[in-house]
Amino acid sequence: MLSAEDNDALTRVGPGTPMGELMRQYWIPACLSSELAADGEPMRLLLLGERLIAFRDSAGRVGIMEHRCPHRCASLFFGRNEQNGLRCVYHGWKFDVHGNCVDMPNVPASQDFRHKVKARACKVVERAGMVWAYMGPRAEAPPLPEIEALMLPDVERVLRVHQRECNWLQSLEGDIDTSHFGFLHIGSLDADDVDPETMHRWGVVDRAPDYKVRETEWGTMYAAYREAAPGTYYYRFAHFLLPFFTFTPNGTFRDQVQCTINVPMDDTHTLTYNVNWTRRTPPLQTLKTGEPIPGLNPDMKYLPRTNDWYGRWRLEARRDNDYFIDREVQRHHTFTGIQGIGRQDQAAVECMGEIVDRTLEHLAPSDRMITLTRRRLLMAARQLQNENKVPATVDSAHLYRQARGGAFVAPADIDWLEAYGRNLREAISPLGMLVAQAAE
Ligand code: FES
Ligand SMILES: [Fe+2]
Numbered sequence: 432m433l434s435a436e437d438n439d440a441l442t443r444v445g446p447g448t449p450m451g452e453l454m455r456q457y458w459i460p461a462c463l464s465s466e467l468a469a470d471g472e473p474m475r476l477l478l479l480g481e482r483l484i485a486f487r488d489s490a491g492r493v494g495i496m497e498h499r500c501p502h503r504c505a506s507l508f509f510g511r512n513e514q515n516g517l518r519c520v521y522h523g524w525k526f527d528v529h530g531n532c533v534d535m536p537n538v539p540a541s542q543d544f545r546h547k548v549k550a551r552a553c554k555v556v557e558r559a560g561m562v563w564a565y566m567g568p569r570a571e572a573p574p575l576p577e578i579e580a581l582m583l584p585d586v587e588r589v590l591r592v593h594q595r596e597c598n599w600l601q602s603l604e605g606d607i608d609t610s611h612f613g614f615l616h617i618g619s620l621d622a623d624d625v626d627p628e629t630m631h632r633w634g635v636v637d638r639a640p641d642y643k644v645r646e647t648e649w650g651t652m653y654a655a656y657r658e659a660a661p662g663t664y665y666y667r668f669a670h671f672l673l674p675f676f677t678f679t680p681n682g683t684f685r686d687q688v689q690c691t692i693n694v695p696m697d698d699t700h701t702l703t704y705n706v707n708w709t710r711r712t713p714p715l716q717t718l719k720t721g722e723p724i725p726g727l728n729p730d731m732k733y734l735p736r737t738n739d740w741y742g743r744w745r746l747e748a749r750r751d752n753d754y755f756i757d758r759e760v761q762r763h764h765t766f767t768g769i770q771g772i773g774r775q776d777q778a779a780v781e782c783m784g785e786i787v788d789r790t791l792e793h794l795a796p797s798d799r800m801i802t803l804t805r806r807r808l809l810m811a812a813r814q815l816q817n818e819n820k821v822p823a824t825v826d827s828a829h830l831y832r833q834a835r836g837g838a839f840v841a842p843a844d845i846d847w848l849e850a851y852g853r854n855l856r857e858a859i860s861p862l863g864m865l866v867a868q869a870a871e
Contacts, residue, residue, distance in 0.1 A: 433789035433805065441808055442598045442786050444695040445480035449812035454479060454674045455567040456815070456825045458575050460694050460704055461485065463592060464557050466743070467493055470512050477696040477740045478564065483553070484508055485562065486528075488515045494528030495564050496552040501532070507550075508738070526550045559583070559706060560590045574828040578676065579862055580690040580706045587861060589707045593731060594744040595777060598786040599675060599695035600808075602703055605780045606677035606691050607669055607804060609655045610797040613638030615775050616727060617715075618766025624718045630840050631715040633657055633665035640667075643847045644799045648823050649673060649830045651807050653800040654847045655680070664843045668851060670834040671804045673811060673824050677836075683712040684837030686859045699785040700741055708861050726765030727772050746777060754778040 433441075444451040461478055467487035475498065476483040482498045484507045494517065498506050505521035512518075516533055518525040524545075525534035530552030532545040553564040554572045559581040565572040575581075580588070595602045605611070617635060625632040634640075640655040650671040659665040667680035677691045688708035693701050717723055732747040748754040754769045754777065761768025769775050794802060814820045824830050835858055841850035 432792050435790055437809060438789045440812060441600050441805060443698055449816045451479055453812045453815050456821050457674050458563040458565050460561045460692055461495055461564040462562050464560055464562055473508055473510055473512055473517060475508050475738060475740050479695055480697040486512050486517050488528050490515055492528045493555045493562050494552060495555055496530050496550045500524060501548050501550050573825050576831050577828040578690050578831045580688050580708060582862055583708060587709050589709055591705045592702055592744050593746055595701040595703055595781060596750060597701060597781045598698055599693045599701040601780050601783055601787050602701045603675060603677060603693040604801050605776050606679050607671055607800050609667055609669060609680055614766060615779055616772050620724060626719040630665060631838060633659045642799050644803050646807055649834055651804045659840050662843055663840050665840050666850060667838045669836045672831055672834055673822050678834055680836050680838055682714040682837050684839040684854050684858060686711045687837035688861055702744060726770060729773055730771040731773050748774050750781050
């Protein structure tokens with residue numbers, strides 16, 4: 432349970448809110464690079480409750496700026512994207528990607544004051560197939576996060592995005608809530624159905640693991656563990672990384688290079704980006720017969736895109752059609768009757784309401800990671816608010832490199848963090864691998 436005041440502090444992201452200000456210290460994924468074409472249509476963009484316009488100019492540079500023209504506040508959505516700038520259609524003022532006014536054609540040359548006018552623009556970079564915006568207060572933006580999944584070349588990376596019609600934190604809490612996996616996703620699976628050779632069977636055999644959790648420099652981490660073969664534990668590690676990243680445990684630790692990003696569009700809408708290394712071992716997906724596990728195959732069709740603030744990356748299966756739940760399938764084949772792991776997650780986090788009322792919860796020992804992460808976020812937001820102190824990850828982007836999610840089996844008589852350290856040293860680093868390959 433959380434107080435209403437803390438719930439408010441955690442979930443509100445607009446300008447001036449504690450969490451909104453914390454997020455504005457970091458680079459924020461704004462959209463996919465592929466959504467903007469040079470001299471193409473300007474796009475409405477909702478980010479942390481701010482209404483913005485994104486466009487790509489003739490030279491391929493991306494601009495993201497306040498949607499209201501600084502002259503008399505007409506929306507730049509209707510602007511003409513022409514010759515390295517966006518021209519407002521009301522009186523023709525034109526702005527470059529940095530927000531500089533470069534033309535003021537409705538004013539006589541002698542009275543032109545374009546050099547005094549600036550549209551409020553974000554700093555912008557492109558990486559990992561995404562456009563990132565810095566909306567914070569610094570003249571020099573901080574470094575980008577050194578998260579390996581976000582540093583892979585295009586051919587080594589799969590990137591997906593979808594919109595969630597709920598607050599960013601309840602979406603993120605789904606990523607670090609490991610005990611739901613044995614129910615929401617594989618609740619009707621029997622241990623006998625699974626390949627006895629795969630270590631992931633332990634997660635099916637025992638669905639009530641114990642937990643270790645701790646704060647880290649980059650956020651929080653947990654290990655869910657249960658006995659595997661005698662004298663060993665099956666561990667599933669996952670991380671929360673400030674301010675909105677997660678590494679989930681659903682895969683093999685050795686090569687699981689993956690990242691999920693829950694970016695608030697506003698308080699009640701989230702864009703969830705999933706980034707995966709193409710060469711990671713797929714997580715548990717098949718029965719021992721080789722057949723797919725019922726109900727898990729992804730089925731994430733999108734609704735047609737619109738120009739509305741909320742018109743991008745909406746899924747066809749949604750709250751108002753009950754995610755196409757099939758009660759017959761639920762009765763006889765799968766736990767939920769909802770098809771697809773992503774759709775199941777979507778239903779779970781959206782059905783709580785747009786912003787879940789956390790005063791109503793009854794948290795269990797299985798929720799320790801969620802409790803700790805809330806505390807960590809509140810502490811970071813309040814330190815910024817009261818002491819003007821930013822978390823270490825703002826300036827020390829390499830701290831993220833110590834985090835890795837995934838599962839392994841380790842001797843039960845070694846400490847969980849020692850087991851983590853050992854496995855981290857032996858894990859595959861795709862970037863290291865690519866560097867070595869290039870040197871050959
Ligand atoms: S409102 Fe944009 S040029 Fe006048
Ligand atoms: Fe899930």
